[in-house]
Amino acid sequence: MEPTELAEELKALNRRIDELESMIRVILKPLQQVGHTTASYLRLVSILLEQGGLSPDTLLQNVKDPIEKSIVQVLTKKPDQNISQITEMVRNTRGKASRRIIRKKLLHLEEENIVISDKAGSRSLYRLTDEVINKWSQVLGFSK
Numbered sequence: 001m002e003p004t005e006l007a008e009e010l011k012a013l014n015r016r017i018d019e020l021e022s023m024i025r026v027i028l029k030p031l032q033q034v035g036h037t038t039a040s041y042l043r044l045v046s047i048l049l050e051q052g053g054l055s056p057d058t059l060l061q062n063v064k065d066p067i068e069k070s071i072v073q074v075l076t077k078k079p080d081q082n083i084s085q086i087t088e089m090v091r092n093t094r095g096k097a098s099r100r101i102i103r104k105k106l107l108h109l110e111e112e113n114i115v116i117s118d119k120a121g122s123r124s125l126y127r128l129t130d131e132v133i134n135k136w137s138q139v140l141g142f143s144k
Contacts, residue, residue: 060114076136116129
């Protein structure tokens with residue numbers, strides 16, 4: 001085989017190798033995503049097994065008060081709630097709750113940067129802070 005024919009054949013082989021590498025990258029991308037999802041799922045299962053469940057205690061260890069924990073659980077399930085709605089949901093889980101106590105606990109949670117309020121007309125709507133949501137995402141393995 002002549003040198004020019006050999007050079008052309010090597011170029012063709014290099015192009016084919018590049019094409020194959022590109023195909024492999026396309027095939028591997030979904031597999032890597034499945035691996036990431038599986039790792040996140042296993043991490044969640046591990047947390048559930050270690051903690052006996054997934055609760056605010058898992059992430060927010062400085063929230064000691066049971067009413068505050070209930071408030072965080074409520075806002076985890078349903079963000080953007082006013083005091084009346086939060087009081088009702090806490091009452092449904094704990095059996096009793098007063099608006100006065102819920103308001104006091106919400107103020108404390110705001111001071112701790114766990115809850116934030118937004119004005120909606122004359123009412124305030126409460127939700128977990130982005131920092132808390134990001135922490136949850138990290139614990140569950142959904143973000144880095």
